[in-house]
Amino acid sequence: MTWTIAAAGAVGGAIVGSFVATICIRWPEGRQVLTGRSSCDHCKRTLGAAELIPVLSSAMARGRCRSCGGKIAPLHLGVELGAASLAAVALLLQPNVSGLALALFWLLLVGPAILDARHLWLPNSLTAILAFPGLLFGGLATGAALTDRLAGGAAGFLVLALVAAAYAALRGRQGMGAGDPKLFGAIGLWTGWMPLPFILVIASVAGLALALARGRAAGDRMPFGSLMAAGAIIWSGVEVYRQGGAF
Numbered sequence: 001m002t003w004t005i006a007a008a009g010a011v012g013g014a015i016v017g018s019f020v021a022t023i024c025i026r027w028p029e030g031r032q033v034l035t036g037r038s039s040c041d042h043c044k045r046t047l048g049a050a051e052l053i054p055v056l057s058s059a060m061a062r063g064r065c066r067s068c069g070g071k072i073a074p075l076h077l078g079v080e081l082g083a084a085s086l087a088a089v090a091l092l093l094q095p096n097v098s099g100l101a102l103a104l105f106w107l108l109l110v111g112p113a114i115l116d117a118r119h120l121w122l123p124n125s126l127t128a129i130l131a132f133p134g135l136l137f138g139g140l141a142t143g144a145a146l147t148d149r150l151a152g153g154a155a156g157f158l159v160l161a162l163v164a165a166a167y168a169a170l171r172g173r174q175g176m177g178a179g180d181p182k183l184f185g186a187i188g189l190w191t192g193w194m195p196l197p198f199i200l201v202i203a204s205v206a207g208l209a210l211a212l213a214r215g216r217a218a219g220d221r222m223p224f225g226s227l228m229a230a231g232a233i234i235w236s237g238v239e240v241y242r243q244g245g246a247f
Helices: 004-029 057-059 074-093 097-121 126-142 146-171 180-191 195-212 223-244
Strands: none
Touching: 004 074, 004 146, 057 074, 057 146, 057 195, 074 097, 074 146, 074 223, 097 180, 097 223, 126 146, 126 180, 126 223, 146 195, 180 223, 195 223
16 A cells, blocks of 8 residues: 555656756746646647656657657656655655655755756745745644744744855855755745754755865855755655654
8 A cells, every 4th residue: 555655646746847847947948837838848839648748758759859859858857757756755654644745845845956956046936835835734744843843944044044144244255045045944944943954964965075076166156955955855754764654
């Protein structure tokens, strides 16, 4: 039964991932993402229902439009598979309503993480979409009390806002995007305040490793929002498993 629930979650996650990938590709280009029918990015042909099945359609078409042969952005398949995996793991850990809440938390982190990684951009609207469900469902997803989550929202925002202000005052330039404190506050509304240092450590260590691997200079900008999103997913998954997840 647990694996059946996880499989259903994977299907739902892939559907969400398809929509998220479309947003992450079209929104930075100034194109409509919430209205109109899906179309090929190259020839603009309207896609049929059979071409909109997450993962399967791309695989069957070998990653290309069947009309013009234009290459389908690999991001589509990658995000669909990633979102499907996240939802499946969440429901394997907790094959119940708490698992659904955990899957929601993780899936809402995908869009901001991708946009930050690709464009160093954390839209306020996506942060708000992450934040408000945290007030409603964060307790189910992570077990944190509402008071702890309210404190987490405030602490997450204030800590990074103060760090950003101090860096700017000392170095005379911005070292952190304005969206990072907002995203960390939104994460805190799901996790509560106590896990925030651990999430920050995970993100910082991952950022250092990424910088070393890519040979980045000290002044290069880093998608810290993406790293915080990854840290939040890792922490919450490990914590749920530690507390007796079914997986």
